[in-house]
Amino acid sequence: MVVAVAFATVARADEPYARSRDYDLQNARIALSFNLDQRKVMGEVTHTLAVLREGVTQLAFDSVALTITSVAVSGKPAKYVTTATQLQVALDRPARTGDKFDVTIRYEGQPGKGLYFVLPDKNYPDRPKQVWTQGESEDTRYYIPIYDYPNDRTTTEMILTVPRDWVTVSNGRLLSVTDTAGGMRTWDWRQSQPHSTYLISLVAGEFEETKETWRGIPVTNYVPRGRADRTAVTVAHTPRMLDFYSDLLGVRYPWDKYAQSWVDDFVVGGMENTSATTNTSSSLSHPQLAAETLQKADGLIAHELAHQWFGDLVTCKDWANLWLNEGFATYFETLWEEHQYGADEAAYSLWQNRNSWMNNQRLYPVPMVNRNFEDATEYAGNIYGKGGWVLHMLRQQLGDAEFYRAMKHYLETNRGQNVVTADLVKAIEQATATNVDQFFDQWVYGAGAPRFKVGYTYDEAARQVKLTVEQTQKVEDRVGLFRVPVEMEITTAADRKNFPITVAQAKDTFTFAVDGPPLMVLFDKANKVLKSLEFNKPPKEWIYQLRNAATVPDRADAAKALGEMRHDEEVVTALGQAALKDAFWGIRAEALRALGHIGGPSAQKQILAALANEKPWVRQVAVEQMGNFKDDPSVATRLETIFREDKAYRVRNAALASLAQQKPANAVELLRAAVGIDSPDDRLRIAALRALGTLGDDRGVPVLVVHGGAVSRGALRHDYRSRPARGCGRCGPA
Numbered sequence: 001m002v003v004a005v006a007f008a009t010v011a012r013a014d015e016p017y018a019r020s021r022d023y024d025l026q027n028a029r030i031a032l033s034f035n036l037d038q039r040k041v042m043g044e045v046t047h048t049l050a051v052l053r054e055g056v057t058q059l060a061f062d063s064v065a066l067t068i069t070s071v072a073v074s075g076k077p078a079k080y081v082t083t084a085t086q087l088q089v090a091l092d093r094p095a096r097t098g099d100k101f102d103v104t105i106r107y108e109g110q111p112g113k114g115l116y117f118v119l120p121d122k123n124y125p126d127r128p129k130q131v132w133t134q135g136e137s138e139d140t141r142y143y144i145p146i147y148d149y150p151n152d153r154t155t156t157e158m159i160l161t162v163p164r165d166w167v168t169v170s171n172g173r174l175l176s177v178t179d180t181a182g183g184m185r186t187w188d189w190r191q192s193q194p195h196s197t198y199l200i201s202l203v204a205g206e207f208e209e210t211k212e213t214w215r216g217i218p219v220t221n222y223v224p225r226g227r228a229d230r231t232a233v234t235v236a237h238t239p240r241m242l243d244f245y246s247d248l249l250g251v252r253y254p255w256d257k258y259a260q261s262w263v264d265d266f267v268v269g270g271m272e273n274t275s276a277t278t279n280t281s282s283s284l285s286h287p288q289l290a291a292e293t294l295q296k297a298d299g300l301i302a303h304e305l306a307h308q309w310f311g312d313l314v315t316c317k318d319w320a321n322l323w324l325n326e327g328f329a330t331y332f333e334t335l336w337e338e339h340q341y342g343a344d345e346a347a348y349s350l351w352q353n354r355n356s357w358m359n360n361q362r363l364y365p366v367p368m369v370n371r372n373f374e375d376a377t378e379y380a381g382n383i384y385g386k387g388g389w390v391l392h393m394l395r396q397q398l399g400d401a402e403f404y405r406a407m408k409h410y411l412e413t414n415r416g417q418n419v420v421t422a423d424l425v426k427a428i429e430q431a432t433a434t435n436v437d438q439f440f441d442q443w444v445y446g447a448g449a450p451r452f453k454v455g456y457t458y459d460e461a462a463r464q465v466k467l468t469v470e471q472t473q474k475v476e477d478r479v480g481l482f483r484v485p486v487e488m489e490i491t492t493a494a495d496r497k498n499f500p501i502t503v504a505q506a507k508d509t510f511t512f513a514v515d516g517p518p519l520m521v522l523f524d525k526a527n528k529v530l531k532s533l534e535f536n537k538p539p540k541e542w543i544y545q546l547r548n549a550a551t552v553p554d555r556a557d558a559a560k561a562l563g564e565m566r567h568d569e570e571v572v573t574a575l576g577q578a579a580l581k582d583a584f585w586g587i588r589a590e591a592l593r594a595l596g597h598i599g600g601p602s603a604q605k606q607i608l609a610a611l612a613n614e615k616p617w618v619r620q621v622a623v624e625q626m627g628n629f630k631d632d633p634s635v636a637t638r639l640e641t642i643f644r645e646d647k648a649y650r651v652r653n654a655a656l657a658s659l660a661q662q663k664p665a666n667a668v669e670l671l672r673a674a675v676g677i678d679s680p681d682d683r684l685r686i687a688a689l690r691a692l693g694t695l696g697d698d699r700g701v702p703v704l705v706v707h708g709g710a711v712s713r714g715a716l717r718h719d720y721r722s723r724p725a726r727g728c729g730r731c732g733p734a
């Protein structure tokens with residue numbers, strides 16, 4: 001008997017709790033072929049499973065919008081029904097614990113999710129053909145009827161029959177490639193260590209492969225046909241990242257190979273499918289643009305690679321604990337950044353992440369471990385950004401040796417298993433003899449972060465600095481008072497001294513013995529605590545800090561604070577000097593933003609002087625500020641020159657955007673001409689079209705209409721420093 005229920009899309013929330021299982025899925029043998037014209041998948045899957053409880057009478061598989069054509073249990077045709085979300089297969093008699101079955105399901109479907117077709121069409125006749133999947137969070141069930149929640153692990157086999165000139169990629173080792181009838185070829189991939197089903201992946205189509213080896217395993221990359229010139233420049237660091245993570249963790253990269261596929265129109269930034277990551281092709285570096293992007297796709301590559309340990313080898317048991325995947329992948333991006341690009345770069349990224357997280361009102365009241373969601377990544381900013389920050393604080397508090405000892409122990413004791421946060425707490429305590437219950441209570445199960453208001457006085461007679469610290473966050477619901485170790489640094493004319501303190505009350509006071517009046521008082525030196533800080537200091541102290549603080553976050557804080565101080569020539573001069581001379585480019589950029597915020601002729605002069613900066617990403621920030629200087633017609637002329645003469649496309653693009661804000665009389669003419677200029681990935685054309693949109697001049701409309709569809713979709717979506725909002729990997733190139 002066949003009961004098929006037809007429906008379009010089922011509105012359904014991701015499950016916040018892991019299910020109780022009726023069976024343990026042990027192997028899924030999946031054979032697929034495709035009808036491209038109908039965007040259809042034809043499949044046969046055989047599930048080998050063992051029953052986990054007494055008296056089970058049916059076996060349920062997640063299955064959405066698939067047409068089931070037959071089901072057999074251990075070789076015999078079986079009765080089944082389908083519901084909107086399940087295929088339910090009847091057993092002949094109630095099963096006993098431990099009974100094993102092979103369930104073979106034949107089906108077909110035109111998946112609305114999970115599996116995607118990218119094909120040429122009349123606008124893009126040359127587009128390489130691609131079929132690829134995206135399983136996370138609960139979308140594998142849209143193209144395979146399967147147990148589809150992370151709390152089970154299975155080996156998988158993916159057998160793909162595709163046109164002979166296609167390439168395929170799936171999890172694990174390639175067992176065989178066999179020519180089959182009708183000009184087709186069958187690829188057989190086997191993932192021999194169990195993994196969760198949201199990590200099942202296939203990529204098939206017109207791709208170009210490059211191959212190298214790392215410690216004896218294949219490391220491969222697949223880019224859409226015709227873009228092979230982008231591979232080397234984009235993925236150059238992958239083998240060294242494999243070294244870095246393997247050595248840092250003391251746990252070797254765990255899978256049979258590492259493949260990265262770069263696909264068009266990917267629905268997320270990247271996805272850490274077991275041993276076979278899929279990334280968006282829009283993150284591939286164009287060789288002509290590579291020199292003007294600092295870290296290229298390293299952030300994305302490092303994030304997805306880190307997931308091969310945190311996410312794939314050790315997997316969250318339920319979506320409420322997703323930070324155990326995403327917080328780790330996010331923080332390991334930062335660790336790669338620190339290793340490859342230096343401590344200043346990593347510190348600057350953390351400083352930026354801190355500010356953006358602290359400013360997000362929606363995330364603040366929600367704990368990282370949270371079950372109140374519709375979509376597993378609804379609070380992505382917590383499980384990614386705050387998750388990474390919490391691990392950073394843990395590393396600061398434990399110290400590097402203990403932190404990495406704990407990571408290794410956590411991976412080794414939970415290898416091949418599904419975890420909740422308590423497993424991490426236990427591993428840390430076992431490895432380091434440090435009780436971290438209070439730390440986890442406030443940062444992981446509690447919400448928010450401290451909002452500090454700090455001030456100090458100096459007692460000349462007693463030679464003492466008296467510091468008052470208030471926690472001004474509203475204590476309510478899951479937000480409490482925080483107990484945090486904080487490092488103070490006090491600089492006098494003769495001395496620079498550190499004082500460790502612990503802040504725990506709504507209002508605390510501390511006194512410090514010093515040898516003279518302080519020149520600089522730093523609260524939480526080097527930005528080791530996720531927090532906001534309101535520290536009332538006079539401009540001269542902020543200026544001293546901007547010039548003399550040793551760490552990037554402390555100087556960046558100073559630049560930001562000075563940006564709020566108008567009508568002070570000394571402030572403008574100090575920011576101007578920092579914009580030209582600070583040793584780290586990020587401080588130069590922050591000083592420029594502060595000057596742009598202050599405005600006025602003096603600030604403008606300093607910004608124009610900074611156009612001499614050799615780093616294009618600093619010049620870009622200077623040019624961005626110029627859009628606001630509307631009283632001086634010479635600025636528009638300067639922007640025109642920058643557009644014509646700067647070596648970097650990102651700076652030329654910023655000049656177009658600022659021209660659109662300036663609105664000089666010849667703006668439409670200039671921008672229309674810019675639309676006609678060819679450039680790598682259409683960068684100038686896209687920037688010119690955007691600028692025409694900003695300009696809002698009717699004379700630009702015909703250009704927008706003509707060119708609106710002419711720019712490739714991937715190119716339009718690309719942004720130098722953008723981070724796609726969704727997806728695992730929902731990270732982009734930094």
Ligand SMILES: [Zn+2]
Pocket residue numbers: 303307325326329727728729730
């Ligand atoms: Zn991720």
